[in-house]
Amino acid sequence: MSRAADRMLGLILMAVAAAYAVSAARLEVPFAYDPLGPKAFPFGLSALLAVLAVVLLVRPAPGGRWPTGMLLLKVVATLAVLALYGMLFSVLGYVLASALAVLALAWLFDAGIGKACMAAIGMSLGSYVLFTYGMDISLPVGTLFGGH
Template sequence: MSLAADRSLGIALMGLAAFTAVNALSLEVPFSYDPVGPKAFPLGLSILLGLLSVVLVIRPGENGHWPDKRLALRLVGVLALLLVYALLFPRLGFAISSMLVIAALARLFEASWPKAIATGVLMAFGGQWLFTHGLGITLPGLPW
């Protein structure tokens, strides 16, 4: 990518950050279930995205280049797995959908089957425990 492409991407990401921030500020719930509310996480992410996009505009990459075909296919695979995760999450719950997608991501980046499965199980159930016990956030379980 050229310097102009980096800067164009930075400007586009600034727009995305602004869009996300406006939508985060419009989130309203009729009851308060935690002290921070539902606005904090998306608003924090939009601020972080905005700051990083400003850095991309001010200091674009010096030797940017497009990834080779193999890496580009892996990146498309990651995007596809994230879309699959979004579809599985409401049907299978956090733990199982996370376990499946994390194991698939590990295999995508050439982990062996035992390592991929162990990583999926540990990260999914560790994340479930962290959210429910550490942060007190209820995650969707299995539909049955």
Template sequence: MSNNTRNDRIFGAVLLALAIGFFGVALAMHVPFAYDPLGPKAFPMILSLALGVMALSLIARPASGTGLPGGRVGLQLLGVLIVLVAYGVLFTRIGYLISTVAAMTILARIFGATWIKAGITGVALTASSYALFAWALGIALPIGSWLVY
């Protein structure tokens, strides 16, 4: 077995463990009222199942690529991972608007946008996604626990 095949299978196993864990967390979610007939559990459960299927396919049939990306692409991917983890951690603490503008701006910078273009992109994506979620779909987004007295 080549090194890349082993790495893909290990990565697939880690993703499968995450999918199972996320599915368990989704099952344990309890919300006193539901936004829709499916309830708030449906979306994370569907994502967990999709991740599990992809992880199983990676375990069963690993890619024949050249391994992990290095250089600039590897650093960009690491930067994206860090931004997304920070976004997940800070989302409810600092609120949807601030965390999404910051995340989108930093992601745009990671992929080469100037600060001005990245800022405009962050604000535009946040405003349009807020309009979609809050106004069109009626989903309550967190304002941030630091604003709650």
């Protein structure tokens, strides 16, 4: 594979180092009890990162394989499912949100629709029993159903 990926990473890291240093420089320090203060250590870090980024630019290693097409779509879809799961977690309650998340994830990971349904019902109810009665963890009931 090409070395372009590492070169790009080098540039990104330079930008990170710069942004980090700028953010540190903008800190307003009313009073520091130690001679170093809260700025010096971050400055050191960003300088170190900048040096390492230059090394990466000069001596990039061949990169790995990046997801494209269908795989990239699946990565994005998986992230979307996880984000939605997070948003619905306390709205729909643990059991319902988890059942939907398991259904979607199992389907994304190549289970047939029948298997995905079985996994969704089995895992959401099974894990609820395990967490609630086995480990005494309290899980959200769901604001939709009068929980809080």
